[in-house]
Amino acid sequence: MFETFQKYLIDRTRLSQTEIELILSNVKPRKLRKGQYLLQEGDICNFVGFVESGCLRTYRVDFKGQDQIIYFAIENWWAGDRESYLSQSPSRFYIDAVEESEVILFTKGDFENLCGGIPAFGKLINATLEKALIASQNRIHSAISFTAEEKYIDFLNSNTQLANRLPQQMIASYLGMTPETLSRIRNITIKKSK
Known part of the structure:
Protein backbone atom coordinates (compact mmCIF):
# COMPACT_ATOMS: atom_id res chain seq x y z
CA MET A 1 0.00 0.00 0.00
CA PHE A 2 2.92 2.37 0.50
CA GLU A 3 4.15 2.48 -3.12
CA THR A 4 2.94 6.02 -3.85
CA PHE A 5 4.35 7.33 -0.57
CA GLN A 6 7.72 5.60 -1.08
CA LYS A 7 7.98 7.08 -4.58
CA TYR A 8 7.03 10.49 -3.16
CA LEU A 9 9.86 10.26 -0.61
CA ILE A 10 12.43 9.00 -3.13
CA ASP A 11 11.53 11.67 -5.70
CA ARG A 12 11.68 14.57 -3.23
CA THR A 13 14.40 13.73 -0.71
CA ARG A 14 17.72 12.03 -0.26
CA LEU A 15 16.84 9.42 2.33
CA SER A 16 18.69 6.21 3.04
CA GLN A 17 16.78 2.94 2.77
CA THR A 18 17.03 2.68 6.57
CA GLU A 19 15.41 6.12 6.97
CA ILE A 20 12.62 5.22 4.55
CA GLU A 21 11.98 1.98 6.43
CA LEU A 22 11.90 3.91 9.74
CA ILE A 23 9.36 6.36 8.32
CA LEU A 24 7.20 3.54 6.93
CA SER A 25 7.33 1.67 10.24
CA ASN A 26 5.68 4.68 11.90
CA VAL A 27 2.63 4.97 9.65
CA LYS A 28 -0.78 3.43 9.76
CA PRO A 29 -2.71 2.80 6.54
CA ARG A 30 -6.41 3.58 6.44
CA LYS A 31 -8.93 2.88 3.71
CA LEU A 32 -11.90 5.20 3.38
CA ARG A 33 -15.13 4.51 1.55
CA LYS A 34 -16.66 7.31 -0.50
CA GLY A 35 -18.24 9.72 2.00
CA GLN A 36 -16.45 8.23 5.03
CA TYR A 37 -14.97 10.73 7.48
CA LEU A 38 -11.30 10.99 8.31
CA LEU A 39 -12.03 13.86 10.73
CA GLN A 40 -15.24 15.41 12.00
CA GLU A 41 -15.94 18.85 13.40
CA GLY A 42 -15.32 18.84 17.15
CA ASP A 43 -12.68 16.09 17.05
CA ILE A 44 -9.04 16.85 17.73
CA CYS A 45 -6.76 16.22 14.77
CA ASN A 46 -4.01 14.01 16.19
CA PHE A 47 -2.64 12.94 12.82
CA VAL A 48 -0.99 14.03 9.63
CA GLY A 49 -2.27 12.19 6.57
CA PHE A 50 -0.75 11.48 3.18
CA VAL A 51 -3.11 10.52 0.36
CA GLU A 52 -1.86 7.32 -1.21
CA SER A 53 -4.86 7.08 -3.57
CA GLY A 54 -8.24 8.74 -3.97
CA CYS A 55 -9.46 12.21 -3.11
CA LEU A 56 -10.36 13.90 0.18
CA ARG A 57 -12.05 17.21 0.87
CA THR A 58 -11.78 19.50 3.87
CA TYR A 59 -14.86 21.59 4.49
CA ARG A 60 -17.15 23.38 6.94
CA VAL A 61 -20.91 23.50 7.01
CA ASP A 62 -22.38 27.00 7.14
CA PHE A 63 -25.47 28.16 9.04
CA LYS A 64 -27.62 27.29 6.00
CA GLY A 65 -26.33 23.72 6.01
CA GLN A 66 -24.23 24.27 2.88
CA ASP A 67 -20.75 22.78 2.51
CA GLN A 68 -17.93 25.30 2.16
CA ILE A 69 -15.00 23.39 0.74
CA ILE A 70 -11.62 24.70 1.81
CA TYR A 71 -9.23 22.15 0.35
CA ASP A 81 -6.39 20.19 10.13
CA ARG A 82 -3.18 22.03 10.93
CA GLU A 83 -4.78 24.38 13.46
CA SER A 84 -6.36 21.57 15.47
CA TYR A 85 -3.18 19.50 15.18
CA LEU A 86 -0.93 22.27 16.51
CA SER A 87 -3.23 23.67 19.20
CA GLN A 88 -4.84 20.33 20.13
CA SER A 89 -8.19 22.10 20.03
CA PRO A 90 -11.41 20.75 18.50
CA SER A 91 -11.47 20.98 14.73
CA ARG A 92 -13.85 23.32 12.94
CA PHE A 93 -13.68 21.15 9.82
CA TYR A 94 -14.77 17.87 8.36
CA ILE A 95 -12.50 15.77 6.18
CA ASP A 96 -14.12 13.03 4.14
CA ALA A 97 -13.45 10.89 1.08
CA VAL A 98 -14.80 12.19 -2.23
CA GLU A 99 -14.01 8.78 -3.71
CA GLU A 100 -12.63 5.54 -2.31
CA SER A 101 -9.30 6.51 -0.84
CA GLU A 102 -6.25 5.12 0.90
CA VAL A 103 -4.48 7.35 3.38
CA ILE A 104 -1.27 6.91 5.33
CA LEU A 105 -1.54 8.37 8.83
CA PHE A 106 1.18 9.54 11.18
CA THR A 107 0.33 10.14 14.82
CA LYS A 108 1.34 13.55 16.12
CA GLY A 109 4.16 12.15 18.27
CA ASP A 110 5.57 9.87 15.58
CA PHE A 111 5.42 12.59 12.94
CA GLU A 112 7.22 15.13 15.12
CA ASN A 113 9.87 12.57 16.10
CA LEU A 114 10.48 11.69 12.45
CA CYS A 115 10.70 15.35 11.40
CA GLY A 116 13.21 16.04 14.18
CA GLY A 117 15.14 12.78 13.87
CA ILE A 118 15.48 12.64 10.07
CA PRO A 119 16.61 16.07 8.85
CA ALA A 120 15.83 15.39 5.17
CA PHE A 121 12.27 14.39 6.08
CA GLY A 122 11.89 17.51 8.24
CA LYS A 123 13.09 19.68 5.33
CA HIS A 141 -6.22 36.47 -3.55
CA SER A 142 -8.34 34.73 -6.17
CA ALA A 143 -11.37 34.67 -3.86
CA ILE A 144 -11.26 38.41 -3.17
CA SER A 145 -9.94 39.71 -6.49
CA PHE A 146 -11.19 37.56 -9.35
CA THR A 147 -14.53 37.51 -11.11
CA ALA A 148 -16.46 34.25 -11.02
CA GLU A 149 -15.24 33.42 -14.52
CA GLU A 150 -11.61 34.19 -13.60
CA LYS A 151 -11.91 31.97 -10.49
CA TYR A 152 -13.11 29.08 -12.62
CA ILE A 153 -10.40 29.52 -15.26
CA ASP A 154 -7.75 29.79 -12.54
CA PHE A 155 -9.11 26.61 -10.94
CA LEU A 156 -8.93 24.75 -14.27
CA ASN A 157 -5.38 25.97 -14.92
CA SER A 158 -4.01 25.20 -11.47
CA ASN A 159 -6.01 22.06 -10.66
CA THR A 160 -6.12 20.11 -13.90
CA GLN A 161 -6.05 16.77 -12.07
CA LEU A 162 -9.04 17.72 -9.94
CA ALA A 163 -11.27 19.32 -12.54
CA ASN A 164 -12.28 16.04 -14.17
CA ARG A 165 -12.60 14.07 -10.93
CA LEU A 166 -14.92 16.30 -8.95
CA PRO A 167 -18.67 16.76 -9.14
CA GLN A 168 -19.61 20.25 -10.35
CA GLN A 169 -21.37 20.97 -7.06
CA MET A 170 -18.08 20.48 -5.17
CA ILE A 171 -16.16 22.69 -7.60
CA ALA A 172 -18.82 25.38 -7.15
CA SER A 173 -18.54 25.12 -3.36
CA TYR A 174 -14.75 25.34 -3.53
CA LEU A 175 -14.98 28.45 -5.72
CA GLY A 176 -17.60 30.08 -3.49
CA MET A 177 -20.42 30.12 -6.03
CA THR A 178 -23.69 28.32 -6.64
CA PRO A 179 -23.81 25.32 -8.99
CA GLU A 180 -26.05 27.38 -11.28
CA THR A 181 -23.45 30.14 -11.54
CA LEU A 182 -20.74 27.59 -12.26
CA SER A 183 -22.88 25.98 -14.96
CA ARG A 184 -23.42 29.37 -16.61
CA ILE A 185 -19.68 30.16 -16.44
CA ARG A 186 -18.75 26.75 -17.86
CA ASN A 187 -21.04 27.35 -20.81
CA ILE A 188 -19.52 30.79 -21.43
CA THR A 189 -16.00 29.33 -21.18
CA ILE A 190 -16.86 26.54 -23.63
CA LYS A 191 -18.32 29.02 -26.13
CA LYS A 192 -15.24 31.25 -25.89
CA SER A 193 -12.89 28.32 -26.53
CA LYS A 194 -14.63 27.34 -29.80
Missing part, protein backbone atom coordinates in the same frame (compact mmCIF):
# COMPACT_ATOMS: atom_id res chain seq x y z
CA PHE A 72 -8.99 19.01 -1.75
CA ALA A 73 -6.24 16.42 -1.40
CA ILE A 74 -5.45 13.82 -4.05
CA GLU A 75 -2.56 11.38 -4.50
CA ASN A 76 0.76 12.76 -3.24
CA TRP A 77 -0.97 15.51 -1.25
CA TRP A 78 -1.22 15.87 2.51
CA ALA A 79 -4.40 16.15 4.58
CA GLY A 80 -5.31 17.18 8.10
CA LEU A 124 10.60 17.99 3.00
CA ILE A 125 7.74 18.71 5.40
CA ASN A 126 8.84 22.34 5.84
CA ALA A 127 9.00 22.78 2.06
CA THR A 128 5.55 21.22 1.75
CA LEU A 129 4.13 23.57 4.39
CA GLU A 130 5.68 26.56 2.60
CA LYS A 131 4.07 25.51 -0.69
CA ALA A 132 0.75 25.05 1.10
CA LEU A 133 1.00 28.57 2.54
CA ILE A 134 1.71 30.03 -0.90
CA ALA A 135 -1.22 28.10 -2.39
CA SER A 136 -3.46 29.36 0.41
CA GLN A 137 -2.37 32.96 -0.21
CA ASN A 138 -3.05 32.56 -3.93
CA ARG A 139 -6.46 31.08 -3.19
CA ILE A 140 -7.37 33.99 -0.91
Whole structure:
Protein backbone atom coordinates (compact mmCIF):
# COMPACT_ATOMS: atom_id res chain seq x y z
CA MET A 1 0.00 0.00 0.00
CA PHE A 2 2.92 2.37 0.50
CA GLU A 3 4.15 2.48 -3.12
CA THR A 4 2.94 6.02 -3.85
CA PHE A 5 4.35 7.33 -0.57
CA GLN A 6 7.72 5.60 -1.08
CA LYS A 7 7.98 7.08 -4.58
CA TYR A 8 7.03 10.49 -3.16
CA LEU A 9 9.86 10.26 -0.61
CA ILE A 10 12.43 9.00 -3.13
CA ASP A 11 11.53 11.67 -5.70
CA ARG A 12 11.68 14.57 -3.23
CA THR A 13 14.40 13.73 -0.71
CA ARG A 14 17.72 12.03 -0.26
CA LEU A 15 16.84 9.42 2.33
CA SER A 16 18.69 6.21 3.04
CA GLN A 17 16.78 2.94 2.77
CA THR A 18 17.03 2.68 6.57
CA GLU A 19 15.41 6.12 6.97
CA ILE A 20 12.62 5.22 4.55
CA GLU A 21 11.98 1.98 6.43
CA LEU A 22 11.90 3.91 9.74
CA ILE A 23 9.36 6.36 8.32
CA LEU A 24 7.20 3.54 6.93
CA SER A 25 7.33 1.67 10.24
CA ASN A 26 5.68 4.68 11.90
CA VAL A 27 2.63 4.97 9.65
CA LYS A 28 -0.78 3.43 9.76
CA PRO A 29 -2.71 2.80 6.54
CA ARG A 30 -6.41 3.58 6.44
CA LYS A 31 -8.93 2.88 3.71
CA LEU A 32 -11.90 5.20 3.38
CA ARG A 33 -15.13 4.51 1.55
CA LYS A 34 -16.66 7.31 -0.50
CA GLY A 35 -18.24 9.72 2.00
CA GLN A 36 -16.45 8.23 5.03
CA TYR A 37 -14.97 10.73 7.48
CA LEU A 38 -11.30 10.99 8.31
CA LEU A 39 -12.03 13.86 10.73
CA GLN A 40 -15.24 15.41 12.00
CA GLU A 41 -15.94 18.85 13.40
CA GLY A 42 -15.32 18.84 17.15
CA ASP A 43 -12.68 16.09 17.05
CA ILE A 44 -9.04 16.85 17.73
CA CYS A 45 -6.76 16.22 14.77
CA ASN A 46 -4.01 14.01 16.19
CA PHE A 47 -2.64 12.94 12.82
CA VAL A 48 -0.99 14.03 9.63
CA GLY A 49 -2.27 12.19 6.57
CA PHE A 50 -0.75 11.48 3.18
CA VAL A 51 -3.11 10.52 0.36
CA GLU A 52 -1.86 7.32 -1.21
CA SER A 53 -4.86 7.08 -3.57
CA GLY A 54 -8.24 8.74 -3.97
CA CYS A 55 -9.46 12.21 -3.11
CA LEU A 56 -10.36 13.90 0.18
CA ARG A 57 -12.05 17.21 0.87
CA THR A 58 -11.78 19.50 3.87
CA TYR A 59 -14.86 21.59 4.49
CA ARG A 60 -17.15 23.38 6.94
CA VAL A 61 -20.91 23.50 7.01
CA ASP A 62 -22.38 27.00 7.14
CA PHE A 63 -25.47 28.16 9.04
CA LYS A 64 -27.62 27.29 6.00
CA GLY A 65 -26.33 23.72 6.01
CA GLN A 66 -24.23 24.27 2.88
CA ASP A 67 -20.75 22.78 2.51
CA GLN A 68 -17.93 25.30 2.16
CA ILE A 69 -15.00 23.39 0.74
CA ILE A 70 -11.62 24.70 1.81
CA TYR A 71 -9.23 22.15 0.35
CA PHE A 72 -8.99 19.01 -1.75
CA ALA A 73 -6.24 16.42 -1.40
CA ILE A 74 -5.45 13.82 -4.05
CA GLU A 75 -2.56 11.38 -4.50
CA ASN A 76 0.76 12.76 -3.24
CA TRP A 77 -0.97 15.51 -1.25
CA TRP A 78 -1.22 15.87 2.51
CA ALA A 79 -4.40 16.15 4.58
CA GLY A 80 -5.31 17.18 8.10
CA ASP A 81 -6.39 20.19 10.13
CA ARG A 82 -3.18 22.03 10.93
CA GLU A 83 -4.78 24.38 13.46
CA SER A 84 -6.36 21.57 15.47
CA TYR A 85 -3.18 19.50 15.18
CA LEU A 86 -0.93 22.27 16.51
CA SER A 87 -3.23 23.67 19.20
CA GLN A 88 -4.84 20.33 20.13
CA SER A 89 -8.19 22.10 20.03
CA PRO A 90 -11.41 20.75 18.50
CA SER A 91 -11.47 20.98 14.73
CA ARG A 92 -13.85 23.32 12.94
CA PHE A 93 -13.68 21.15 9.82
CA TYR A 94 -14.77 17.87 8.36
CA ILE A 95 -12.50 15.77 6.18
CA ASP A 96 -14.12 13.03 4.14
CA ALA A 97 -13.45 10.89 1.08
CA VAL A 98 -14.80 12.19 -2.23
CA GLU A 99 -14.01 8.78 -3.71
CA GLU A 100 -12.63 5.54 -2.31
CA SER A 101 -9.30 6.51 -0.84
CA GLU A 102 -6.25 5.12 0.90
CA VAL A 103 -4.48 7.35 3.38
CA ILE A 104 -1.27 6.91 5.33
CA LEU A 105 -1.54 8.37 8.83
CA PHE A 106 1.18 9.54 11.18
CA THR A 107 0.33 10.14 14.82
CA LYS A 108 1.34 13.55 16.12
CA GLY A 109 4.16 12.15 18.27
CA ASP A 110 5.57 9.87 15.58
CA PHE A 111 5.42 12.59 12.94
CA GLU A 112 7.22 15.13 15.12
CA ASN A 113 9.87 12.57 16.10
CA LEU A 114 10.48 11.69 12.45
CA CYS A 115 10.70 15.35 11.40
CA GLY A 116 13.21 16.04 14.18
CA GLY A 117 15.14 12.78 13.87
CA ILE A 118 15.48 12.64 10.07
CA PRO A 119 16.61 16.07 8.85
CA ALA A 120 15.83 15.39 5.17
CA PHE A 121 12.27 14.39 6.08
CA GLY A 122 11.89 17.51 8.24
CA LYS A 123 13.09 19.68 5.33
CA LEU A 124 10.60 17.99 3.00
CA ILE A 125 7.74 18.71 5.40
CA ASN A 126 8.84 22.34 5.84
CA ALA A 127 9.00 22.78 2.06
CA THR A 128 5.55 21.22 1.75
CA LEU A 129 4.13 23.57 4.39
CA GLU A 130 5.68 26.56 2.60
CA LYS A 131 4.07 25.51 -0.69
CA ALA A 132 0.75 25.05 1.10
CA LEU A 133 1.00 28.57 2.54
CA ILE A 134 1.71 30.03 -0.90
CA ALA A 135 -1.22 28.10 -2.39
CA SER A 136 -3.46 29.36 0.41
CA GLN A 137 -2.37 32.96 -0.21
CA ASN A 138 -3.05 32.56 -3.93
CA ARG A 139 -6.46 31.08 -3.19
CA ILE A 140 -7.37 33.99 -0.91
CA HIS A 141 -6.22 36.47 -3.55
CA SER A 142 -8.34 34.73 -6.17
CA ALA A 143 -11.37 34.67 -3.86
CA ILE A 144 -11.26 38.41 -3.17
CA SER A 145 -9.94 39.71 -6.49
CA PHE A 146 -11.19 37.56 -9.35
CA THR A 147 -14.53 37.51 -11.11
CA ALA A 148 -16.46 34.25 -11.02
CA GLU A 149 -15.24 33.42 -14.52
CA GLU A 150 -11.61 34.19 -13.60
CA LYS A 151 -11.91 31.97 -10.49
CA TYR A 152 -13.11 29.08 -12.62
CA ILE A 153 -10.40 29.52 -15.26
CA ASP A 154 -7.75 29.79 -12.54
CA PHE A 155 -9.11 26.61 -10.94
CA LEU A 156 -8.93 24.75 -14.27
CA ASN A 157 -5.38 25.97 -14.92
CA SER A 158 -4.01 25.20 -11.47
CA ASN A 159 -6.01 22.06 -10.66
CA THR A 160 -6.12 20.11 -13.90
CA GLN A 161 -6.05 16.77 -12.07
CA LEU A 162 -9.04 17.72 -9.94
CA ALA A 163 -11.27 19.32 -12.54
CA ASN A 164 -12.28 16.04 -14.17
CA ARG A 165 -12.60 14.07 -10.93
CA LEU A 166 -14.92 16.30 -8.95
CA PRO A 167 -18.67 16.76 -9.14
CA GLN A 168 -19.61 20.25 -10.35
CA GLN A 169 -21.37 20.97 -7.06
CA MET A 170 -18.08 20.48 -5.17
CA ILE A 171 -16.16 22.69 -7.60
CA ALA A 172 -18.82 25.38 -7.15
CA SER A 173 -18.54 25.12 -3.36
CA TYR A 174 -14.75 25.34 -3.53
CA LEU A 175 -14.98 28.45 -5.72
CA GLY A 176 -17.60 30.08 -3.49
CA MET A 177 -20.42 30.12 -6.03
CA THR A 178 -23.69 28.32 -6.64
CA PRO A 179 -23.81 25.32 -8.99
CA GLU A 180 -26.05 27.38 -11.28
CA THR A 181 -23.45 30.14 -11.54
CA LEU A 182 -20.74 27.59 -12.26
CA SER A 183 -22.88 25.98 -14.96
CA ARG A 184 -23.42 29.37 -16.61
CA ILE A 185 -19.68 30.16 -16.44
CA ARG A 186 -18.75 26.75 -17.86
CA ASN A 187 -21.04 27.35 -20.81
CA ILE A 188 -19.52 30.79 -21.43
CA THR A 189 -16.00 29.33 -21.18
CA ILE A 190 -16.86 26.54 -23.63
CA LYS A 191 -18.32 29.02 -26.13
CA LYS A 192 -15.24 31.25 -25.89
CA SER A 193 -12.89 28.32 -26.53
CA LYS A 194 -14.63 27.34 -29.80
